[in-house]
Amino acid sequence: MRVIIANILAIYRKELHGYFVSPLSYAIAGGFWLIAGVLFLFGVQAALGAAANAAAQGQPVDVPYLVLQEFMGGVGLLSVLVILPVLSMGLYAEERKRGTLELLATSPLTNWAVAVGKLLGVLTFYISLILPLGIYEAIVFSAAVPSMPLSVPLLAHAGLILLAAAVLSLGMFVSSLTDSTVLAAFLTFVLVLVLWLMEGIVRLLPTAIGAPLAQLSLLRHFGTLVQGVVDTSGLVVFVSYIILGLFLTAQSIEALRFQRS
């Protein structure tokens, strides 16, 4: 067990080091923060507009809550469609292209340890991307009267991280299928878009098939968490995606050896 943890840590540290010296990760971070800042402004404006409407009708409205929902929705969409596929695209494709997979595959490491280490590494990088966004939120929410309970934004961010972990895990699997990073990014994009839009897709299907499929929707479960509701089924879905991605990755790397090289 200690060896496995040491191996996971070794891969994790290598991955993190890779992000800190890679120009691509700085470009991703810069782009993400720029767009997230704009989304935050939009979120505040939209919430203020809604609040003005509600006030005109004499209804009470929870402005910070609206801001959080708008903002999280935007950041979630931005992450799922752009940032996460780009982050996961190189996880294995790059190793395959460089031939370093041969090093990993002939070292005393299990495929699982490598996959877990890689997933933790890329997830840590993503978390470091969303941490600075907390500053804007802290500024806005600290001005809220009555003050917002801390659990609500925390839960929303935990949901974002879970969502990211699920998408990255699936993206990692896609990346293990090819040695082209561009192809990996595109396929991951298509896959998560389908999962994101699952709710809309199932409306076109008969209920017997549609209802179970709707549970696969990333959007639905993410939305529940952002509303501040801890929903076990949502957690189960996200964790299942994560484990599924890890499992498929480990299998696909194993299967790679049996293919024509």
Added chain:
Amino acid sequence: MIEVEHLSKTYGTTAAIEDVTFTVEPGEILGFLGPNGAGKTTTMRILAGYLPASEGTARVAGFEVHESPMAVRKRIGYLPETPPLYPEMTVEGFLHFVARIKGVSAGDRPQRVRSALERCNLQEKAHVLIRKLSKGFRQRVGIAQAIVHDPPVIILDEPTVGLDPRQIIDVRNLIKNLAGSHTVILSTHILPEVSMTCSRVAIINRGQIVATNTLSDFMAQLSEGSGYEVEVDGDIQALQPLLQLISGVRLVEEIGADRSTPLPEDRKRLRLLSEFGIDPGREIAQMIVGAGLGLYEMRRTRATLEDVFLNLTTEEKPVDRTDVNSETPSEAISEESIDTSDADRAPLLSEPIPSEPSAPESSKEEAA
């Protein structure tokens, strides 16, 4: 230390290697010699546990590679055809990472990394990013990663590819120094490499081992090729039967002038092949002089490793040896001549022959 028995690997319907059997004793350096595409890399990959074999067994340090992969992986250092390097790491950082995943304890790591750097002459590049290294240095980092955890078995797939002559000498010396404490198997298509570094040779061609032996045995085996060439004047018609009578002379034949040294009209050149272990030089000279003929040149001819190799890997139509030798006098057979000799013995083609086994080459380019 390495026991390979009846190993076969088929990709779909094509067999990459067939019924390969050989052993490597502890502390030995085995050269795995063959033309490009002969199945060297496939064999190396199976030994390293990267590819599963279709049939047969391979045992490394007492463990079957397929049944106990982790035990084998701990005990091998492996340099693939393309050195597996992370360009964004420094040489030292990369070696630390490899030592870590190979299970070297934290306390031993700095010392092991230092010693690998020293052995591969990489000290002054320790803090340079791998991305900025030349091909030769990258290859050396590749070797360093194979020895950093001090494994009992080291598998090197074409370790000197892409190095300049000076670096090749360094790497060969490095490999020679590994013998004794390590068991080394290295693949190559360069003949002098084998004669310089290896204690034993396995020659592989079209997926099959055509011979395994020590170098001196190979030479002896090809002693048919050794003998003398003499240049004489006068009546060789009478001389030839006399020479044939000398004990140890197997064959006497007249050979024409070769292109490089034209023969004066009254001279003739003869080739005498001797039997293994007998050197009839003295008798030949006496016989010629005694017969009253002028002896202008007498030259000993020896079988070279090139002869052995070509003899073993060439079927039916023999390659014109003088051609090959004159093109590359000292430094082996160039890649092209082997390639073409492999491709149905066609003469040197103007356009390159597409060779599917060198596919990793392209990925190397991209990575660079």
